[in-house]
Amino acid sequence: MSQDLYGTLGVSKDASASEIKSAYRKIARKYHPDVNKEAGAEAKFKDIQKAYAILSDSQRKQRYDQFGVADDSAAGSGGPGAGFEGFEGFSGNFGGNFEDIFDTFFGGSSRSQSSRSSSGEDLRFDLTITLEEAAIGVDKDIEFYHLENDSGSAKKCSECNGLGQVKVVQRTMLGSFQQISTCPVCKGRGVIGQKKVKKKLTITIPAGIESGNQLRVSNEGNAGPIGGSAGDLYVFITVKEHDYFQRDGSDIYITLELPFTQLILGCTIDIPVLNGEATLKVPSGTQTDTRFRVKSKGLPRIQGYGKGDMYVKVIALFPKQLSSKEKKLVEEFQILRGDEKTTRNIEDCIVKR
Ligand SMILES: [Zn+2]
Structure with a gap:
């Protein structure tokens, strides 16, 4: 052809x-x-x-x-x-x-x-979990409805002979055309006598799962035609936005505001990590906007080994108001550094690429 x-x-x-x-x-x-x-x-x-x-x-x-x-x-x-x-x-x-x-x-x-x-319809269930849950994995109980074949009364649809579709002949000026449409009796299921049943399941969500991922639970969709299999249940996962952690794949980002003196002098601080705590050493002389990597404190890699990393960005926090004593000290510091406006060449202030 x-x-x-x-x-x-x-x-x-x-x-x-x-x-x-x-x-x-x-x-x-x-x-x-x-x-x-x-x-x-x-x-x-x-x-x-x-x-x-x-x-x-x-x-x-x-x-x-x-x-x-x-x-x-x-x-x-x-x-x-x-x-x-x-x-x-x-x-x-x-x-x-x-x-x-x-x-x-x-x-x-x-x-x-x-x-x-030859099988019943798939069903979708939307499930929202927290980032903490995504980090370690979690078992969730869900409840949903699906169609089951009623053992007493379920039987093959005689209208379509279980095919779920019927042929309709349409006559037009150009001739007659056969069109296939959903069987009106069984609504395309090929079977009548199905009933809506409430179902409870425990879904095991693997660590590292991301929004948009789907988990398939075989045969938990709607029942199929007689002799056919049931559809599947698809659990669509949404991971809720976190108050302060941002996620990119298996890596986690957080931003901390620290007093500028802690950046100048250096410090050791406890930082939150997913489901725990860790310590971050900020060396003396750290500039604002510096990003530190804390190894393996991200989420497990769902396809692969190990965990992602956590990135901590530190921002210097400057006091908006100073007491008179503080002001005196800062002025003294400025003089010691030779940083008064008049002694500083503007050329030295320009950031060059
Ligand atoms: Zn039918």
């Missing part, structure tokens, strides 16, 4: 991966059968999917660029092309399934198209 895949997506041959992706998203939306009811939109949508499946896969793209052949080798193998035949894969339910096409972009569910048809 030879076909202008770039033309299908409306991009030039030297388009970058991100240009291809954004062109695909735009055009797929336009021709998505839930949105576009024009004759030919469905076929166009399939072409768009096929073009993107190849152009977004560096190996297949390279083969296509080299030989000009849009091979279908990955289709049907459970790869990104598995859903081609299956315009059936996208049912009439705009809300849920429309998003599913874009799963791969959002790093969401990595479940392949082929498994989707």
Whole structure:
């Protein structure tokens, strides 16, 4: 099969991966059968999917660029092309399934198209934890609802024969078209007699987890069709902002304001670290804005070994008001240093790069 895949997506041959992706998203939306009811939109949508499946896969793209052949080798193998035949894969339910096409972009569910048809829906649970909890890991009890097959009354939907989809024939001036839509009886589940059940689980959150990470709990989504498997539960983690620690990956940042005399003379201070304390030695002669690294006092590296570091920035704090005695002492100090305004050359004050 030879076909202008770039033309299908409306991009030039030297388009970058991100240009291809954004062109695909735009055009797929336009021709998505839930949105576009024009004759030919469905076929166009399939072409768009096929073009993107190849152009977004560096190996297949390279083969296509080299030989000009849009091979279908990955289709049907459970790869990104598995859903081609299956315009059936996208049912009439705009809300849920429309998003599913874009799963791969959002790093969401990595479940392949082929498994989707034989299992229940995935569910999402949002869970917020503190930075301290993220640092050491924590077990959290959660409560949520999912659909279970009622052992007494759950049975295959006879309307769609358990497929979750029904074919509807539409007659238009151009002829009749068969359209696939979500089964109205079982709402696409392929089964009737499911019940909402409250579920309690303990989720073990590993140390070092970050906002945006997801934990998958197998088979805790909605029950699937008879004989199929349940969907999965995805726990989306948000790590709350901390009052004074900032986080960057496994490293932690904190800023301390210290009396300028402590920077001049040096000091040893107790500093807070995540879930504990540590000591920081500030050497004499430390300038304001100096950053110190406290090794291994950050968070565990979730993919890798050891812990991140903690960075402590110190800022000199100057008194806004002085007693008369303090003022006298500072003036004396200034004279000792030869720092009176008149003796200082402005050239010496300019910071040179
Ligand atoms: Zn049905």
